[in-house]
Amino acid sequence: MKLKAILELLxxxxxxxxxxxxxxxxxxxxxxxxxxxxxxxxHRFSKAKKFLNKSQAKVLVISKALFADNNFQEFLKEQxxxxxxxxxxxxxxxxxxxxxxxxxxxPVLIHATAVIDESAQIADNVSIGALSFxxxxxVIEAGTVIxxxxxxxxxxxxxxxxxxxxxxxxxxxxxxxxxxxIHANAVIGSDxxxxxxxxxxxxxxxxxxxxxxxxxxxxxxxVISNGNVVIENDVEIGANTCxxxxxxxxxxIQEGTKIDNLCxxxxxxxxxxxxxxxxxxxxxxxxxxxxRVTIAGSCGIGDGVTxxxxxxxxxxxxxxxxxxxxxPVLGIPAVPYGEYMKRHRYLMKLPKMGExxxxxxxxxx
Numbered sequence: 593m594k595l596k597a598i599l600e601l602l603x604x605x606x607x608x609x610x611x612x613x614x615x616x617x618x619x620x621x622x623x624x625x626x627x628x629x630x631x632x633x634x635h636r637f638s639k640a641k642k643f644l645n646k647s648q649a650k651v652l653v654i655s656k657a658l659f660a661d662n663n664f665q666e667f668l669k670e671q672x673x674x675x676x677x678x679x680x681x682x683x684x685x686x687x688x689x690x691x692x693x694x695x696x697x698x699p700v701l702i703h704a705t706a707v708i709d710e711s712a713q714i715a716d717n718v719s720i721g722a723l724s725f726x727x728x729x730x731v732i733e734a735g736t737v738i739x740x741x742x743x744x745x746x747x748x749x750x751x752x753x754x755x756x757x758x759x760x761x762x763x764x765x766x767x768x769x770x771x772x773x774i775h776a777n778a779v780i781g782s783d784x785x786x787x788x789x790x791x792x793x794x795x796x797x798x799x800x801x802x803x804x805x806x807x808x809x810x811x812x813x814x815v816i817s818n819g820n821v822v823i824e825n826d827v828e829i830g831a832n833t834c835x836x837x838x839x840x841x842x843x844x845i846q847e848g849t850k851i852d853n854l855c856x857x858x859x860x861x862x863x864x865x866x867x868x869x870x871x872x873x874x875x876x877x878x879x880x881x882x883x884r885v886t887i888a889g890s891c892g893i894g895d896g897v898t899x900x901x902x903x904x905x906x907x908x909x910x911x912x913x914x915x916x917x918x919x920p921v922l923g924i925p926a927v928p929y930g931e932y933m934k935r936h937r938y939l940m941k942l943p944k945m946g947e948x949x950x951x952x953x954x955x956x957x
Contacts, residue, residue, distance in 0.1 A: 593691065595651065595674060598629070601691070602684045607659070608674025614651055617685075617692050624649035629688075631681050637664040650674055653681050653688075698737050698755075709746075721758070733770075745781075751825070763837065769825035769847070776831045781821045784836040784859025784877060787812035815839060817859055830855065830871070852889075864901075882917075906932075 596610040618624030621632060622643040630649035634640040635657040644652075644667065653676040658664055668675075678684045699721040708714065708726040718732050721740035726732070728746040735753040744750070744762045751770035756762070760774050763781030774780065789812060794805045819838030823845045829835070830853035837843060838860045845851070848866040856874040863869070864883035875881065875893040882900050888907035893899065898914045905911060906922035906929070915921060920929040927935075 595676070598676060598688065602653075602676065602678055602687055604653075604684065605656075605677040606674070607677065608651075612651060612674050617688065618647075618649055621649060621652070622646040626650050629653060629676070631685050632658065633681050634658065635661075637661045637667065640664075641667065651676065653678060653684050655679065655681055699739065703740075727764075748781075757831075763821075765820040765837075767820065767822045767842075769823060769827070771825055772823055772827050772829075774829045775833075775853070778829050778831060779834045780823070780829070781837045782834055784815075784817040784839055786815040786817070786839060786859060786877065788815055789813065819843065819859075821845075827851070833857070836861075846883075870907075 593614050594610065595606060595608070595612045595614065598604070598614065599606050599610065613627065614629045615627040618628040618630040620643065621630040624630040624647050626648055628649055629651040630647060630653070632640050632644070632652055632654045635655045637658060640658065650672070651674045656677050656679060659675065659677050699719040702708070702718070702720045703722040705722045706720045706724045706726070708720070709728045709730070711728045712726045712730040712732070714726070714732050715734040715736070717734055718736050718738070720726065720738040721742070723740055724738050724742040726744050727748070730744050730746065731749040732738070733750060733752040736750050737755045738744070739756060739758040741758050742756050742760050745764040747764055748762050748766040748768070750756070750768045751772065753771050754768060755773045757774060757776045759777040761779045762768070766781045789810050791806070793810050797803065797805065817837040817839055819841050821835050821837050822842045824847040826848050827845050828850045830851055832853055833851055833855040835843060835845070835857040836859040841860070843857065843859060843861050845863045846865045849863055849869070851857070851869040852871040854872050855869055857863070858875060858877040860878040861875050861881070863881045864885065866884050867881055868886045870887060870889045872890040873887050873893070876895045878896045879893045880898045881887070881893070882898070884902045885899050887893070887905045890908045891905050892910045894912040897911055899905070899911065900915060900917040902918045903915045904920040905926060906920065908924070909922055909926040910924040911921070911926045913925070921927060922929050922932040
């Protein structure tokens with residue numbers, strides 16, 4: 593692919609030869625070969641120079657901010673490079689990668705071993721892989737690809753150009769929009785984890801300050817999940833993630849949200865638009881996550897908590913109360929980032945403070 597075509601694709605500027613031909617994308621700049629295009633994500637030469645000095649690449653995609661760095665301009669005087677100038681190199685990578693991507697398998701027809709209920713409505717150009725099951729009254733729209741061993745149960749609907757990977761289970765009455773991708777072994781629409789006892793449990797009594805505990809059995813009666821899951825357009829769901837159906841209405845994932853592997857989304861949860869939910873996060877029942885929220889890895893979100901727009905929850909945090917918009921939080925329990933760092937600085941001083949206290953006690957003796 594010649595640089596001229598890459599420039600048009602990325603709507604980029606060039607400092608160099610537009611006829612230079614690229615054969616692939618380098619994994620990292622320091623391992624790049626001459627004919628590979630390398631991406632530099634840092635905007636500062638002080639961070640980029642350690643691998644630029646090792647790189648053999650003749651084509652770099654860099655930010656305009658890096659190009660304007662005086663130290664980078666000095667570096668260029670000793671180099672013979674072709675520079676593709678963009679605002680955001682990582683976004684440029686997302687645009688360019690499909691043109692160099694390795695081909696991945698996908699079924700192109702309906703496999704002979706697929707089991708499809710006669711009442712299902714399947715568009716003409718849908719692909720269904722081996723040993724998949726499509727239940728009664730399922731609707732699958734145009735261009736959707738169903739890989740092997742997928743189960744789609746009764747009355748579910750999938751929109752246009754979805755990709756459902758192997759081993760996924762989509763339970764009854766699930767509604768999925770257009771261009772949704774669900775990775776291997778995810779379960780959409782499993783029952784919510786919801787139980788009730790006939791009388792107040794010992795836990796409930798304790799929470800109310802009543803310690804007259806009942807030592808007999810406290811049988812947990814299942815509260816069935818009579819609702820469904822709704823997944824809107826352009827959502828991606830990672831491998832082995834589980835999203836539970838609602839008790840009465842819908843567990844809903846709004847358009848553009850991306851959920852990583854190994855996440856648990858409980859019954860009645862509402863997740864807004866363009867959120868990022870990262871691996872091993874658990875969101876408890878009836879929590880509401882509003883738009884553009886980022887929840888980093890291994891976080892816990894408590895029952896009924898509301899996280900407002902544009903909040904960032906740092907990794908390994910536990911959110912047990914509502915969070916205001918535009919707030920970065922961290923810790924167990926999660927507190928504003930500045931407060932967390934202040935507490936952390938004091939914690940780091942504890943060993944010395946302990947030693948000082950021991951010395952004071954010894955002096956008094």
